[in-house]
Amino acid sequence: MTTIGVLDVGIGNSLSIVGSLSRLGCLYKRVTSPEDLQTVTHLIIPGVGHMSSLMSTLQFTGLDTEIRKFAQHHYLLGICLGFQLLFDFSEEGSVPCLGLLPGRVLSLATHAQFSTNVGYRTIFPNGPASPSTPLAPFYFTHSFFVPPTLETTHISLISHSLPIAASATNGSNIFGYQFHPELSHSHGRILISNFINLK
Amino acid sequence: MNVHHRHVLSLVIQSDLAYVTTAHSCPIYVGDPINILSILSDYHVDEVLIVLQGYRSNPERIPNIVRSLRLTADFPLSFTGCIDTQLDIDNFFHSGADRLFFPAKRTLSNTRLIEYATHRYGQQAVGLSVDYYKFGSRRIVPLLEPTRNVELHAFTDLFNSSLISDILLTSVLHSGTEQGIDFKVLDESCLSNCPNPLLLSGGLGYFLNETMSLCAEHHPLFSGIASSTSAFFLNDHSSVLVSLPFLSNRYQ
């Protein structure tokens, strides 16, 4: 039976995810410890936070190891900071992350000459002929980014020459969005609905 | 380039009731903030900035109102006002805030709060609000020259630091000019090279489209406009409120 878990360790805006799940009529569990993780089939890791704070909290609770194990056989969705957490390393605090997707999280200020990408941006499927058909704008707010990798399914262009990974997946059970689907109105809610309906 | 300028709606909340303020009027009571945010969700508003007032005497009520607003809105919510301690910062973010705006002048004398906020919640979650009228007008305190009240270099450092993202310039139409925003001051100030997104506010709601394009021409990092009047159009009658059909500008 599907049970949706929302990571809630004091870093990350879990309530905005909870609001979306409530509107979708979906029951959920708060995951605050490794024990909670045993009882869920899907885990959503919310955004809004500093990577070093999140990683140190996960290490302190033992959740970093448990989430890596969880990700071998269950569904995982990372949003914004949660998306960046899936990769190998983040320049935000220079910390290693979960390493579930290959790639590094880089600083916008260093690579883009501006500090934060904030606002609604269209995204494009990542392919040889990109940018092709744009999709409805989603809300981005981040100071660090992941350059597109093999796992990137969609990109967003935040300056003339800088594509960023907007979404990524390992092709089976791990998914991530750099933007906030739960803050992107009804079209963002469809993405969350798609995730919670995965079996 | 993939740029959609933001239209941030601002709403004042006092005693759990919503008010709208414009330049020359007393705050006008507009009802239950939860219902207003529910309507704004259906209108697909870009984002909302909530100005909390009057909660300093009972800050324990803040998590409840923030949480209620968060569970109603499916768009980003920023907050400002009544953020005095690290506990306040935690309360806001744990209750669902996406971003907090800190007043620039007070932050200058005490950066501990924004350092705490940034190191726990990330740079993109911390904004600064600067009163353009006080700091932008040559008649008052020019950004070009340091005075005994303003440490310009300290502001420059703050604006360019990795501690903040959004810079919200307030009262831009009170810069002393009659012709709208005094872009020259903006161009010549330390904000011209600042790497952070700029939001402008202060009487801009009535001139939305023209302002958006003018600002975008003038500043490469112009991010959008904050306004209370472009969603709630106020008639002269003091108790009148007509909601404009409001569409976020990304669909234009």
Added chain:
Amino acid sequence: MTPQICSTCVMDQTDPNITLFTDGTCTHCRHAQRFVSSANRHTITDIVQHIRSRPHIGPYDCLCGLSGGVDSSWLLHLLVQHGLRPYVLHLDTGWNTKPAVSNISNLCKSLGVQLHTHVVNWNLMRKLQVAYFYSGVLNQDMPQDIAIFSSQIDIINKTSIPFLITGANNTTESILPSAWSHHWHDIANLQGIYNWYWRSPLRGFPYINYEQLAAYRVSHKALLSYDCLPLLDLIPYDKTEALSYLQSKYNYEPYEHKHGESSWTLYYQSVYLPSVYGIDKRRAHLSNLIVNGEMTRESALQILSKPTLPRPALLKLCSLVSTKLGIPLDVALNPNRYILPVSHKCFVSGRHLIDELNSQYHNSTNKTETFRNHVDKYLTLCS
């Protein structure tokens, strides 16, 4: 046992007072039939002429409440189209939906009328509604109805506007079992329920004095400075045509559900009433449409076989109610699990006095004395 249902309309024995006749009709469809045949007594031109002929101080010749629903929107259109200058009043009780807001705004802009909006003290309204909710009484719309009417009379008293135009229309809403409603004029009940829950007296709620309410109800002319005109009952009114016209001329956004302009009324009729009282008010509305010939009985039965709201809309609505009133989501979703139906008479109520006045007033030889006695008795009850 399944309640028996009328063969002509779709009212059934969830109204405990219904009589099902052997010819297949019932008390309700017979009652509604009278309104269908007795409508169309006046033309709009006659009414407008009547309004114009009354002198008035100030720029407004009548007052029209605007909720954003089809009836009040159509009313406003008619009044302005025929050259009248209505004072347009909207009372924001805190439950407006986005289509209501959009419709009110579009309509006023297109018609070039100034909208006057009064916004209730939400903190007080919320407390009153929480008290009503947990009391389990039938009429959960009372606080809003009293507030709306009070605001209209308040303006009339301040501006001396001679006509109050109401949107009541018996041709589309005549079917309403007495067991499905409680007089919203019962101010004593408002005070009683609030006091019971919050253990303190109700203060600051904008209800007018009872005398004016009672005078309005029985049209006691001696105390009324205005005439009340239920315009939609006096002229031909086809709601479907009206909606179609509003959509094409004013970009009017139709509501997905009846009473979609107020989230509370939608919740009350779609969730609270069916759950706590087993009453589905769609029966009354659809029965009216059947009697008017606007719908077949088969279509009505098909509608009734589906839930009052589809699940996503139900969840969104209950989440909103839960957050606004500060009650748990589960309680908002399933009120019958936590709330028992309780009669208004279990709290302070003047219903028996109201019923008494309604039956005695019009046949009384000394209406002033009858009215005075009633008000004195009612106010004694309130104190």
